[in-house]
Amino acid sequence: MNQTLRINGERLWSRLEEIGQIGATAGGGCNRQALTDEDRDGRALFARWCEAAGCTLRTDAIGNVFARREGTEPNLPPVITGSHLDTQPSGGKYDGIYGVLAGLEVIESLNEAGIRTRHPLEVVVWTNEEGCRFDTAMMGSAVWSGVMPIEDAYALTDRDGASVRDELLRTGQLGSEPATASPIHAAFELHIEQGPVLEAEALSIGVVTGVQHMSRHRVIYYGQEAHAGPTPMTLRKDPMMALGQCLPRLYTMAEEHGADSRITFGFVHASPGSSNTVPGKLEFTVDIRHPEASHYQAMLTSYEEIIQDAAKQFGLDMEFECFWEAPGVTFDTDCVAAVQKAVDTLGYSHRRMVSGAGHDACNVAKVAPTSMIFIPCKDGLSHNEKEAVIAADVTAGANILLNAMATRAEVVA
Template sequence: MRINEERLKERMERINSIAVTEEDGMMRLALSDADKEARDLLVSWMEEAGMSVRVDDMGTIYGVMKGRDEKALPICVGSHMDTQPNGGRYDGFFGVMAGLEAILTIKESGAEFDSDLMVADWTNEEGARFVPPMLASGTNAGQFTAQWVYDRQDTEGIRYEDELKRIGYKGDKENRLTKAKAYLEPHIEQGPVLDAKGISCGIVTGALGITGLDVTISGEANHAGTTPMSHRKDALVAAAEAISRIRKNCIDFGEPAVITNGIINAQPASKNIVPGSVYFSIDLRYHTDEGMAELEKQTKDIIHKTCAELGTTAEIEQYWRAKPAIFNETIVRCVEEAAAEKGLSAMKIISGAGHDAVFINEIIPTGMIFVPSIKGMSHCPQEDTKWEDLVSGAELTADVLLKLDKETV
């Protein structure tokens, strides 16, 4: 398959001209006006191509190109168009546009296909506005209830459901994708491996599991000048010590274990008061369920032990968990074969990032394609991928869709 490069580039640039920040980053937060503008364009292009368009109750958009066999299960390809604040140009968005272009290329080539070919734009994959991430795909997979998602609020107290209605993208539950022959997600790697090795294609075999924890350490707020060091119950000192120890423990646990503390807030947040309470977030990732559970246990034990030593206490709540994903062997093989036939350098790789594919993998045979990220930069304005790699990824997507149409998955 050979895509229409000019069309793909023009459309990607059009959407990436929406809500550009001063640093040249993207600001299409889920269910915002910028997200609506991008969605409206996507729907117009689907309809222009003769696809039927439907929207589910989580706001996910599906464009469907009819196949020859009405009894065949559909094959879905896609990702998401929402971004992080001041985010990158290709994270998620490439998968939607590559999927759309791949389906149009197949149709325009005259190639015959039995299954309906479907492209999906999942809602709120990033979790930047409504926490946690991957809310729409997670609801499809039975991880969340619709009402729980509807009641998620952003930092201004605005509800998910209210924004869905406001921008006109609250559809019907019956439109959810719950059955398909296969789901394929093209994506930028968001890491440095492919770029560093000079490899054009990542054949994604699975993804790390993710555990999200909220930690609140309680000590005793007191005067900064009159409270002797020996009498202090400093919540910030306990948090700092705990963060240092759980980081070292994660390193000792071994690769591919990673830990991130992305948010830390001390209260009462005064320069001359010993902090009485500190909140910090934890993002833990590992590639097996058993290892993830053990790493989480060790992390919690270290925090509680540290707090006990320093006269403080800790409350730890798990706000999110995504199981490690092992992708479908047939889809992985199809990607591998298509890359070889296209003459692309390729390697098998595990995704360190969470994707909608992780949840969809629970209900539908799933696979992913990675294209390189220059210097591994992502979730920032510096996120970039060579144009030739984007083209190859879109063409590879078309080749894989055709292979999957003929396969028993």
């Protein structure tokens, strides 16, 4: 393919604005939580656009929507792209939505250019990516890729007791297709970065090569409650002293694993929580992340040594557990290469990077060759009504998606 294809940036921008009116919040964001009336209305608008673009639509049993543009060889597995249309309660207008509407824009641009591909193309709307109303993120893609049994997903309930299955039925999103992956030739997800790196480096495109390894841990130190006055420092069993020793060692340890390592202490709770009592119990959480498996494993080993050391030194009993872990994802070499080729051809500023957050693409990657494309967002903000993007970046990202998909779907001469 010698031709460089381009999408229509104005159309894509105006559609992002139009769908953003559904569930619009006073602060300029969006509240379109999964399987609400607003989510249904957003999907309906998307479906109308797809039908006007000549796509055929189907919905599976967990409400994932597939809009298909036929290939010249309909029996070949499709090249897919997709993301989500649901939002956080006070979410932005671009998280997820951008990836879906850019997929439609790819199809419309190929239609207008009269270009056919050997492989069919499909744009997917994954159900309940956000996991805020129903407490499992990336639910639709998890069911489809076999990570989560559909009955478990159906049984999830919101705060009012409405189940996923009830709400799929009520909003007309319970489709007849089985929610299981069929063969996929290649998959791409275009998304806003949701972090500050691209903006800080003034780059337009992130060529995403994978997703970080990540896990969350809970540590409890048991000491002895004692009066803050009469008890000499040397005669205390004070779990806070152990934490005080751990923190600098853990920060230093993370630093030794390079700029890509992350360690976060998001929760610390001392009991009984009285200012003049030595705490008898101290609980805290540790979130550990690294893109490279060898570093990540080494960080976990060091973390355990450091927290156990401190307990020993201060004579404390302790408990610790890993309560959540998501293994990292390495994206498909050919898909990453297709994105890199598009970036090189179009000449956008870019860098290779690893995603710090989970996405539907992590689930898709379990069953299909997959990769992702990022564009910057203002101040790295997301899950926030103030989420903002620049029109030129929106166009750039969709141009990359178009060319990467065209490469993998094989343009017919």
